Amino acid sequence: MTLSANDYLKRILLSPVYDVAVNSDLQKLDKLSAAIGNEIWLKREDQQPVKSFKLRGAYNKLSQLSDEQLKAGVVASSAGNHAQGVAYSAKRKKIMATIVMPETAPDIKVEAVRELGGEYVNVVLYGTSFDQAKDEALRLSQELGYTMVAPFDDEDVIAGQGTIGRELLEQNPDLDTLFIAVGGGGLISGIAVFLKQLKPDLKIIAVESEESACLQAAMQAGKPVPLNHVGIFADGVAVKIIGQEPFRLCQQYVDEVITVSTDEICAAIKDIFDDTRVIAEPAGALSVAGIRKYLKSNPMTGKKFGGILCGANINFHTLRYVSERCELAEQKEAVLAVKIPERKGAFKAFCDVLGGRAITEFNYRYSTDREAHIFVGIKLREGKKEYLALSSKLNEQGYQCFDLSDNEMAKLHVRYMVGGRPPSLLNEKLFSFEFPEHPGALMKFLDTLGENWNITLFHYRNHGAAEGLVLAGFEIDDGRRAEFDEHLAKLGYIYQEQTQNPAYKFFLSDLNGVFAE
Known part of the structure; x- marks a missing residue:
């Protein structure tokens, strides 16, 4: 039997969750509010005994x-x-x-x-x-x-999550817009069905990771549809298909759906930490990431926005990844590939053009007697505007530059591997893999491919998630490509060929790279 909105209202009001749960704080983020010119209020579900709303x-x-x-x-x-x-x-x-x-x-x-x-x-x-x-x-x-006990597609579970809406209305009845993270949809559907009955003018915006936007896909299709693949960073919302009942409620009570990138999530984790000294898990920071992104497209001031820190169960080792990525998301850093002359004093001349800006990273690799390719990170004080001015200045000075700030493979792998050109030309093909973290996974990889093809490059980096990310190169004769593809299919891992990626061609492949004349 389908529950009515009034049924949900009764179940939420009568829910016994306070036998175990606390009425979590609604905290104003003073620093973030001042920075973006609107009041930002954050519901602190990290205060629950299990550190999440679940x-x-x-x-x-x-x-x-x-x-x-x-x-x-x-x-x-x-x-x-x-x-x-x-x-x-x-x-x-x-x-x-x-x-x-x-x-x-x-x-x-x-x-x-x-x-x-x-x-x-x-x-x-x-x-x-x-x-x-x-x-x-x-x-x-x-x-x-x-x-x-289903995680989200269950009326009683939805009603339990909806008790957050009751608390929000009591703590700050003047919110204009509420941003809520979406995985399977239990959280947003429970809160929305409650609040929209009592305050229908409150705007409710769903926020999803770009890598697991199952609600957005369902809205476009008119029904829940499975995603081909979900990302591994925001594991708390890594759901392939929205729940049936949550989707029914979202269709009626959610006003808008937006998606945010991994870098934007990392920046939001830092925003929350700066105000609360709490480290949100990636899924827990989605609402703040959504607020920032929404205001970029819809500039306004003096409004009251709410979000939910829905979880703080973060693996400690994930923090190094978050730290690396948040500066790029806030446009406080840019990473560039640059060709400079191979001569004494060339690096100093390049730094002079940067005009005293702090260099956050510098990777050099000898290319030829005539030129060198460098991978450089530059600290920015004025964001995109400053980068555009710098890029123009570099071009005027004759430097060939390629912006890698949005190149995922460059940020995940290449920045740690610059200098790895083969000593001679190889018929090399490059692939990125999502590699499960369980005993025997590496041996499965090597048993399937390692004895049939020469592995020419292998880079692995764990980000504290259930799966690692691998970049691997293979020497494959043209006549054996079909055979290689068959073996790759047997492997069963998610993969993508990266041979034409400009970051690879510029730093790691033969000298006929992206800037070759």
Whole structure:
């Protein structure tokens, strides 16, 4: 039976989530507010016992189960915050919960689930993806009679998340626009169905990662549709298809959907830290990233914007990646490929043209007796305007430049590999892979390809996620390309050929690169 808006209103008002959840603070971000000329208010769901809003929906779901269902136990599949919410709720209810997590789930999250659930939780590690873990949870539910606790596509879970809307209305009834992160849609649908009934003029904007925009895809198609692939950085919203019930509610109550890039998310993590000294997880910073992006397209001042810090369960090692990327997102740094003359004093002359700007990174590689190719990072004080002026000045001085600030492969790999040209010309093909972090994954890669083709380049960097990113080059004879592609298909990893990427051609391939005359 489809619930009406009024049904949701009643369920949200009567929800017992405060048995375990706290009425989290709504904090004004003073520094960010001053910087962008509008009041920015942030709902601090990182204050929950499990450091995310997921506790609300999980506990509300368990509270609606019959004694018979509770006695039989529950099962859930999750790689992170939902698992912790179910574990904590099961312990409070003193019922058994089985949590199925992918084998690739970070140890910090697996241990957190075990600690939060104690003797009431059994963690099962299964498969190398969320989808495989979900299938195993469904099997256990059907065979053993466990009640499935869905992460977002469930009316009781949605109502539990909707209690945030109730608190927001009490804490600041004057908000003009509310920005809410979207993964599977449980959070935004619960809040929206509540607030739109009581304050219909409040604008609600969904914010998605560009790498997992399942709501945007559903809105365009008129129904939930699966994405071919989702990104791995903002893992808390890495959902391939929006939930059916959340989508129904979003169609009625969400005013707009916007997407943000990885760099914009990193900048938002820094914004939140500057005001709160709290480190949001990437998904938790989506709403602030959305506010910044929205105001770039819709300049205004004196308004009251709200966002939700929906989680702070970040892997510590992810922070180095965030730190590297936030400066680029705020346009406080630019990274460039530049050709300079190969002669004594050329670097000093180049720095003189920069006019005293701080150099954040400089990578040099001898190219020929005539010229050198450099990879340089430059600190900017005035953003894009300053970069355009600098670029014009460099061109006037005869320097050939290529802006790599938006080149993903350059930022992920090439900046750490400059100087790796082969000593002689190779028939080299370059590929980027998403590489699962589980025992045996590297050997699978090498067993499938390593003995058949010469690996000419291999760069791996872990960003603290369930999957790493790999850049690999292979020497492939033209007559064996079809055979290589067949072996690549057997590998089963997500990949993309990068042989024509200008960052690769300029720094890592033969001398017939992008700037060759």
